[in-house]
Amino acid sequence: MSVATKARKLGLKQRYALMTRGLGWETTYQPMDTVFPYDTYEGIKIHDWDAWEDPFRLTMDAYWKYQSEKERKLYAVIDSFAQNNGHLGITDARYVNAIKLFLTGVSPLEYQAHRGFAHAGRHFRGVGPRIACQMQSIDELRHAQTQVHAMSHYNKYFDGFHDKTHMHDRVWYLSVPKSFFDDAMTAGPFEFLTAISFSFEYVLTNLLFVPFMSGAAYNGDMATVTFGFSAQSDEARHMTLGLEVIKFMLEQDEGNTPIVQRWMDKWFWRGYRLLALVAMMMDYMLPKRIMSWQEAWEMYFEEAGGALFEDLSRYGIRPPKYHEVAAKEKDRISHEAWGIFYNYTHAAAFHTWLPNEDEMAWLSAKYPKTFDKIYRPRYEQWAKMKAEGKRFYNNTLPQLCTTCQIPMGFTEPDDPTTICFRSSEYRGERYHFCSDGCKDIFDYEPEKYIQSWLPVHQIYQGNCGGAELGQVLDWYHINQGADNLDYDGSPDQQLWDKWMSDRKKAAS
Amino acid sequence: MSHQLTIEPIGETIEVEDGQTILDACLRNGIYVPYQCGHGLCSTCKVDVLEGEVDHGDASMFALMDFEREEGKTLACCATLESDATIEADIEEDEDALYLPVGDFEGEVSEIVDLTGDIKGIYLDLPGDGIAFQAGQYINLEIPGLEHPRAFSLANPPSEPNRIELHVRRVEGGAGTTYLHEKLKVGDKLRFAGPFGRFFVRKSFEKPMIFIAGGSGLSSPKSMVLDLLDEGCALPITLFHGVRTRDDLYFEDLFRELERKHENFTYVPALSEGDDSDGWTGARGFINEVAERHFDGRFAGHQAYLCGPPPMIEASIRSLMKGRLFEKDIYTEKFVTQADGEVALARSPLFKRI
Numbered sequence: 001m002s003v004a005t006k007a008r009k010l011g012l013k014q015r016y017a018l019m020t021r022g023l024g025w026e027t028t029y030q031p032m033d034t035v036f037p038y039d040t041y042e043g044i045k046i047h048d049w050d051a052w053e054d055p056f057r058l059t060m061d062a063y064w065k066y067q068s069e070k071e072r073k074l075y076a077v078i079d080s081f082a083q084n085n086g087h088l089g090i091t092d093a094r095y096v097n098a099i100k101l102f103l104t105g106v107s108p109l110e111y112q113a114h115r116g117f118a119h120a121g122r123h124f125r126g127v128g129p130r131i132a133c134q135m136q137s138i139d140e141l142r143h144a145q146t147q148v149h150a151m152s153h154y155n156k157y158f159d160g161f162h163d164k165t166h167m168h169d170r171v172w173y174l175s176v177p178k179s180f181f182d183d184a185m186t187a188g189p190f191e192f193l194t195a196i197s198f199s200f201e202y203v204l205t206n207l208l209f210v211p212f213m214s215g216a217a218y219n220g221d222m223a224t225v226t227f228g229f230s231a232q233s234d235e236a237r238h239m240t241l242g243l244e245v246i247k248f249m250l251e252q253d254e255g256n257t258p259i260v261q262r263w264m265d266k267w268f269w270r271g272y273r274l275l276a277l278v279a280m281m282m283d284y285m286l287p288k289r290i291m292s293w294q295e296a297w298e299m300y301f302e303e304a305g306g307a308l309f310e311d312l313s314r315y316g317i318r319p320p321k322y323h324e325v326a327a328k329e330k331d332r333i334s335h336e337a338w339g340i341f342y343n344y345t346h347a348a349a350f351h352t353w354l355p356n357e358d359e360m361a362w363l364s365a366k367y368p369k370t371f372d373k374i375y376r377p378r379y380e381q382w383a384k385m386k387a388e389g390k391r392f393y394n395n396t397l398p399q400l401c402t403t404c405q406i407p408m409g410f411t412e413p414d415d416p417t418t419i420c421f422r423s424s425e426y427r428g429e430r431y432h433f434c435s436d437g438c439k440d441i442f443d444y445e446p447e448k449y450i451q452s453w454l455p456v457h458q459i460y461q462g463n464c465g466g467a468e469l470g471q472v473l474d475w476y477h478i479n480q481g482a483d484n485l486d487y488d489g490s491p492d493q494q495l496w497d498k499w500m501s502d503r504k505k506a507a508s
Numbered sequence: 509m510s511h512q513l514t515i516e517p518i519g520e521t522i523e524v525e526d527g528q529t530i531l532d533a534c535l536r537n538g539i540y541v542p543y544q545c546g547h548g549l550c551s552t553c554k555v556d557v558l559e560g561e562v563d564h565g566d567a568s569m570f571a572l573m574d575f576e577r578e579e580g581k582t583l584a585c586c587a588t589l590e591s592d593a594t595i596e597a598d599i600e601e602d603e604d605a606l607y608l609p610v611g612d613f614e615g616e617v618s619e620i621v622d623l624t625g626d627i628k629g630i631y632l633d634l635p636g637d638g639i640a641f642q643a644g645q646y647i648n649l650e651i652p653g654l655e656h657p658r659a660f661s662l663a664n665p666p667s668e669p670n671r672i673e674l675h676v677r678r679v680e681g682g683a684g685t686t687y688l689h690e691k692l693k694v695g696d697k698l699r700f701a702g703p704f705g706r707f708f709v710r711k712s713f714e715k716p717m718i719f720i721a722g723g724s725g726l727s728s729p730k731s732m733v734l735d736l737l738d739e740g741c742a743l744p745i746t747l748f749h750g751v752r753t754r755d756d757l758y759f760e761d762l763f764r765e766l767e768r769k770h771e772n773f774t775y776v777p778a779l780s781e782g783d784d785s786d787g788w789t790g791a792r793g794f795i796n797e798v799a800e801r802h803f804d805g806r807f808a809g810h811q812a813y814l815c816g817p818p819p820m821i822e823a824s825i826r827s828l829m830k831g832r833l834f835e836k837d838i839y840t841e842k843f844v845t846q847a848d849g850e851v852a853l854a855r856s857p858l859f860k861r862i
Contacts (some may be wrong), residue, residue, distance in 0.1 A: 308856035369617030
């Protein structure tokens with residue numbers, strides 16, 4: 001098997017270097033520190049910006065060519081989905097509520113990511129990270145647009161899709177994703193990349209994207225599946241950027257290690273708390289389920305993340321603080337989160353429901369230690385109350401965690417029957433938290449979090465349209481009686497049931 | 509049946525089994541092709557097919573679009589071969605690689621010596637020009653009665669192409685090494701293919717070098733150090749050789765002699781077991797700890813070459829990284845077996861080579 005070697009060509013890396021060199025320069029009219037004022041104050045020391053290994057090696061002309069081809073494909077699918085009344089092919093109209101949550105909770109984050117990467121890119125003096133951020137910024141804008149376009153089809157028939165941007169800025173539970181991203185965007189450029197590129201896009205992305213996209217596939221939503229594939233073909237670059245920025249910081253200066261560790265701790269916990277929304281989507285909102293939240297957590301965080309943190313331990317990085325708490329909570333957070341939404345469904349822009357017998361059997365099987373003992377009795381009680389015409393609503397406003405902004409409904413790490421309360425005092429005021437993870441984040445930067453826009457506080461201060469629920473919902477642009485309340489009896493359900501019975505009639 | 513795959517720009521050729529993906533074959537042969545999702549969605553492992561036919565498998569229509577398929581691109585994680593093929597992948601070119609052709613050889617056993625209680629030195633004489641290789645590379649040795657060849661590093665320097673030297677540690681229950689220890693005799697003929705591997709000195713970097721060898725992992729470093737000193741390399745070279753007991757140490761006299769002759773060469777043998785009763789006055793402890801003490805915990809500015817059992821390599825990588833030496837300056841010798849290939853896939857993509 002003797003093989004002669006051929007004349008050598010330039011490697012991709014060298015070709016890329018030749019095509020991109022000279023894109024950065026030392027400024028002369030103004031000192032570099034004035035032109036790039038934000039890339040030092042976080043304490044990250046960079047001695048050699050050229051040591052950045054460009055993870056993309058994609059030039060702009062190739063980028064446009066690829067992305068425009070992806071768009072053509074995606075829009076062909078979206079068009080055919082619309083022309084063929086694709087919404088009639090989904091498993092059940094309850095599924096659409098998962099899409100409402102995605103459109104109002106996640107798609108605006110894609111847009112924020114577009115802005116965040118543009119900002120971070122502007123503020124790196126090294127040309128490598130600057131270009132990487134610039135391309136990701138354009139990707140994120142594309143993702144936001146394609147998601148809105150793919151889901152706009154549902155807006156023709158179903159409620160709750162009409163004002164995602166407005167809702168994202170105002171509605172109480174959407175302050176959870178919004179404040180997450182605002183926190184990242186108001187940090188320095190290195191923390192932003194650690195938060196979004198590493199912790200979110202690398203460590204936790206499979207727990208956000210895979211459940212939504214597989215959920216869409218399982219439930220017949222081909223338009224959403226297609227934008228998922230289209231976006232995922234960009235995600236590899238984003239994930240690689242996340243790994244590169246971490247390696248870059250850790251290798252440039254050993255003083256960076258404790259800073260990076262603190263950011264990993266913080267953004268693991270911030271991201272994990274945000275994923276409570278995904279957990280309940282997986283376990284409750286998909287008529288046809290993919291896997292349980294617990295299974296997803298074990299596969300994507302404990303196994304895949306375990307391999308990553310084993311590798312990172314070579315740099316002296318340990319697994320994120322409180323990952324063991326997340327492990328203790330994996331058989332309960334979805335149930336706790338769904339319980340919160342069932343309590344407050346009159347104030348939400350999507351519907352909730354009680355799991356039916358089959359669904360409860362699935363939940364019992366997936367959560368043998370907790371479901372029958374703790375959560376089934378609760379649903380049975382709520383079902384009984386509803387049957388008696390006393391559907392349970394929580395009519396007082398909840399206390400929110402100052403950091404993650406989720407109502408205080410999560411339980412003690414070692415006791416799933418006791419609500420977990422933590423608090424800190426700062427300048428004579430007491431602030432409340434759902435967990436040690438959220439409390440630690442506040443305690444490190446209290447000046448940042450005391451400025452949080454907490455929806456409940458804002459309502460009480462009279463900043464949300466009025467003192468009555470109806471006034472607040474008007475201010476949220478929630479169409480009362482259509483967008484909110486139970487799925488049972490909703491216009492969505494009536495329309496869906498009519499379509500299905502028409503179909504049966506047509507078939508018989 | 510299998511096909512041959514040539515990977516540009518490095519020019520290496522490997523066997524790809526029926527139904528085996530290009531990525532899997534590359535990783536199992538120690539060739540790192542960048543990859544991420546491993547199932548056709550992300551396009552990180554996109555490669556150019558220069559020659560031959562491939563089946564794209566389950567590659568996503570977005571990760572590998574129609575026009576790219578027409579342009580001859582494929583995703584290594586999904587693609588299987590329909591014929592012999594040549595691909596070009598995003599692999600770092602290495603200006604120190606000589607890309608020496610692999611050949612098939614037959615050598616005659618000229619000498620077998622006991623280097624330690626469980627390591628034999630086996631010398632094979634080759635006719636003609638012998639084998640051209642880079643110091644640090646290995647061969648695949650065919651062992652009578654065994655289906656698959658076994659990999660052994662060449663311990664002789666490239667300046668001695670007609671007399672190859674192998675260090676064979678007896679592996680408990682290992683059919684190959686048991687044969688070589690018990691049955692092989694002077695005058696026997698053995699067939700092998702080589703040279704293989706990318707473990708060689710990156711001379712172009714011109715940095716001080718650290719070699720860390722564990723047990724019979726001395727083979728490659730021995731060849732590399734002899735080669736460098738032969739050439740008159742004046743950069744500082746430090747060889748750490750970690751063994752359990754004094755009886756496990758071999759070629760001590762050779763390296764002590766080299767240390768006397770060459771001012772730039774330092775030899776640090778160390779024992780991890782035993783106590784003062786063995787009369788050893790040299791370093792004690794695990795070899796990575798000995799290296800840390802020797803360099804005062806600072807390795808930045810060096811290049812390190814590690815050869816030995818996986819736990820020693822992992823421990824050494826951790827010591828080096830703690831001492832601020834990172835992946836681009838660390839080279840390791842691993843014989844990637846099928847089982848190792850699966851472990852490699854289970855790891856994160858944080859590191860490419862180490």
